[in-house]
Amino acid sequence: xxxxxxxxxxxxxxxxxxxxxxxxxxxxxxxxxxxxxxxxxxxxxxxxxxxxxxxxxxxxxxxxxxxxxxxxxxxxxxxxxxxxxxxxxxxxxxxxxxxxxxxxxxxxxxxxxxxxxxxxxxxxxxxxxxxxxxxxxxxxxxxxxxxxxxxxxxxxxxxxxxxxxxxxxxxxxxxxxxxxxxxxxxxxxxxxxxxxxxxxxxxxxxxxxxxxxxxxxxxxxxxxxxxxxxxxxxxxxxxxxxxxxxxxxxxxxxxxxxxxxxxxxxxxxxxxxxxxxxxxxxxxxxxxxxxxxxxxxxxxxxxxxxxxxxxxxxxxxxxxxxxxxxxxxxxxxxxxxxxxxxxxxxxxxxxxxxxxxxxxxxxxxxxxxxxxxxxxxxxxxxxxxxxxxxxxxxxxxxxxxxxxxxxxxxxxxxxxxxxxxxxxx
Numbered sequence: 001x002x003x004x005x006x007x008x009x010x011x012x013x014x015x016x017x018x019x020x021x022x023x024x025x026x027x028x029x030x031x032x033x034x035x036x037x038x039x040x041x042x043x044x045x046x047x048x049x050x051x052x053x054x055x056x057x058x059x060x061x062x063x064x065x066x067x068x069x070x071x072x073x074x075x076x077x078x079x080x081x082x083x084x085x086x087x088x089x090x091x092x093x094x095x096x097x098x099x100x101x102x103x104x105x106x107x108x109x110x111x112x113x114x115x116x117x118x119x120x121x122x123x124x125x126x127x128x129x130x131x132x133x134x135x136x137x138x139x140x141x142x143x144x145x146x147x148x149x150x151x152x153x154x155x156x157x158x159x160x161x162x163x164x165x166x167x168x169x170x171x172x173x174x175x176x177x178x179x180x181x182x183x184x185x186x187x188x189x190x191x192x193x194x195x196x197x198x199x200x201x202x203x204x205x206x207x208x209x210x211x212x213x214x215x216x217x218x219x220x221x222x223x224x225x226x227x228x229x230x231x232x233x234x235x236x237x238x239x240x241x242x243x244x245x246x247x248x249x250x251x252x253x254x255x256x257x258x259x260x261x262x263x264x265x266x267x268x269x270x271x272x273x274x275x276x277x278x279x280x281x282x283x284x285x286x287x288x289x290x291x292x293x294x295x296x297x298x299x300x301x302x303x304x305x306x307x308x309x310x311x312x313x314x315x316x317x318x319x320x321x322x323x324x325x326x327x328x329x330x331x332x333x334x335x336x337x338x339x340x341x342x343x344x345x346x347x348x349x350x351x352x353x354x355x356x357x358x359x360x361x362x363x364x365x366x367x368x369x370x371x372x373x374x375x376x377x378x379x380x381x382x383x384x385x386x387x388x389x390x391x392x393x394x395x396x397x398x399x400x401x402x403x404x405x406x407x408x409x410x411x412x413x414x415x416x417x418x419x420x421x422x423x424x425x
Contacts, residue, residue, distance in 0.1 A: 002085030002294040005030045005287070019330045020276070021094065025338075027290050041286060048285030048336075049278055052237055053159045058274040060150050063247045065266035070258050073116055073216040076101055079125075079215040082208045086268030090198050091127055092137045095120040099141035100176065101222065104146040109376055110367055113142045127197055133190075133283045133385055136394030138384075139376045140183055143365045143402060145423030146331075148176035149226060150243070153361045155236055156281065157335050161343040163353045165227055167420035171354040173226070174419055175409050176364065182401035190397075217250045230423045233344035277332060288385045304345045304420040311351045315410045318342055319355075319363060326367020330375065334364050335369035355416040358409055366402050367396040 006208035010030050028041055067073070080094045082099075098116060117138050120227035124134035146153045149169035158165035190196065225243055232241060251258030293351055304314055321342075325334050339360060346356050368376040371392055379393045409415050 001030060001034055002291055002296050003339050004033060005290050005294075009287070013328075020283045023280070023287040023333060027286040030290050040289075042234045044286045045282035045290045046076055048282050051159050053155050053165045054278070054281065056150065056155050056165075056240040057152050057277055058270055059237070059244050060152060061273045062270040063240065063243040063265060065086045065269045066263065067218070067221065067245035067259065068252055069262040069266050070247065070255050072221075072250070072255075073098075073102060073119065075211070075215040076218050077116070077119055079208075080213055086198055087191075088190075088198055089187050089196035091120075091124050092129070092133070092187045092191070092196065093138065093184055095124070095137050096141045096180055096187065099144050100148065100180050101219065103145035103176065103222075109145050109365060112382060113138060113376060113379045117142075121380075129196070131384070132390050132394035134394070135380050135384060135386055135391045136396075136398045137183075137187065138367050139380055139395050140390070140398035140402060142376060143362075143368065144176050144179055146365045147172045147179065147358065147362060149229060149234065151361065152277070153331060153335060154357065154363065155334055156277075157339055157357050158236075158355065160336055160339045161357065163352065163357055164420075164424070166232075167352075167424050168354055168357045169229055169231040169236060170226075170420040170423060171358050171416040172361075172396075173417050175358050175405065179402065179405045179407055182404055183398070186401050188400070198243040200424060216249065217254045221246060221250075227290070231288065232424070242403045279333050281336060282331065288337050288340055289354065291337070292340065293394055300341050301343070302345075304342075305349060309349055311346070311349050312411070314346050314349050315351060315356075315359060318346065319406065319410060322360065322363035323366065323370075326364045327370045327374070329367075331361075331364040331367060334367075337359065337380045352413050352417050354420060355409070355413045358416045361407065362402075364405050366399065366406065369399060369402070 005026050006151035009022050012025055013019065017025065023031070024045075024277055028076050029267050030036075031038065031041055034146075075413055077094065077098050080097045081091070084093050084097070095116070102116060112292065120138050120141075121131075121134045124137070143152070149172055151169060154172055157163070157166055158168045182204075187330070221243065224246060225239050228239045228242065229236075248263075252261075261318070306319065307317065308314060322338070325338065329337075342360075343353070343356060367373050371377060374392075375389060377391050377395060380386065381388050385392075
């Protein structure tokens with residue numbers, strides 16, 4: 001059964017069928033082929049979507065769209081430019097820092113690129129940076145978004161792997177800071193070697209103070225979100241709702257840049273994005289059910305434990321598997337298919353579920369920068385109007401700090417487990 005499933009799935013991909021549709025079609029074909037009741041297709045798909053944590057996904061997408069429409073990203077960008085403009089390679093460093101702050105709002109790499117990518121790349125172009133370098137910085141910085149809370153991939157992983165979504169969101173904070181520091185370190189080295197320019201923004205104390213005041217409502221958004229998670233006042237779904245309410249308040253009452261038309265446009269964007277994500281969730285759940293029916297998770301779990309019972313060796317094997325899968329399968333689909341297979345075996349071997357969740361998501365976010373299915377590559381190519389070959393060449397050098405971050409998270413469990421265990425017992 002599983003052989004037929006994988007074969008039909010592979011043939012569908014070769015024929016050019018989108019991944020989400022290929023998952024559902026291959027599972028449906030196997031259901032027909034083996035005489036299983038067709039009602040199970042609808043039942044399994046609907047069951048996958050009947051999840052409270054998944055309600056956070058459209059709410060976070062809506063919050064990011066509203067804050068972007070309100071001009072929050074522009075204010076953040078200008079503030080960080082004023083603070084770091086005297087550093088060599090400043091605008092590239094600014095891109096990383098702004099992505100870190102905005103990740104506390106958006107929760108998705110493609111949302112970061114959509115909101116910030118054009119501004120970041122155009123500013124780097126204006127100051128004389130090469131297109132390839134600008135594209136690479138933008139894509140690498142955007143990987144922080146799915147690791148730092150709120151993270152849509154982490155919420156989806158938590159719902160599939162039966163891990164506390166709140167603890168897993170908090171587990172992403174330190175690894176996200178590690179990625180930020182390593183990216184900034186690489187940019188600093190390149191700036192010194194290549195003689196990258198300083199920013200041309202005027203950085204008087206008065207200008208910084210004024211921009212900080214203007215940006216304060218934007219800076220408070222991630223503080224409210226993370227503070228609510230740490231204190232236990234909000235779960236992931238509640239904090240998503242609070243973030244939407246805060247975005248509306250900031251847009252209408254503080255910046256006064258939101259209009260009913262912009263809100264409607266943000267809602268349309270949210271419906272489009274959410275439909276794509278949830279279609280993948282439903283299709284992948286059906287695909288995973290067929291694999292489970294054929295006892296594939298148990299078989300692979302036994303094989304992994306048969307290779308070694310050392311958590312580090314198993315994590316290394318899973319890292320290799322996920323890095324390869326991330327090149328050819330969309331991240332959320334990969335989480336939904338592989339997490340139920342891999343997580344039980346590694347947890348049984350002694351890998352902390354929080355560490356595994358961050359390793360899992362970070363692996364697949366690196367896949368966003370690798371062809372042929374790296375969605376960040378295509379997104380940057382579109383927003384910056386650059387040839388795909390240029391974008392891929394720009395991504396390659398920035399895989400180094402991302403892979404070093406992955407190695408650190410894999411070898412040092414405390415990077416993922418310390419913070420959530422400190423605040424949530």
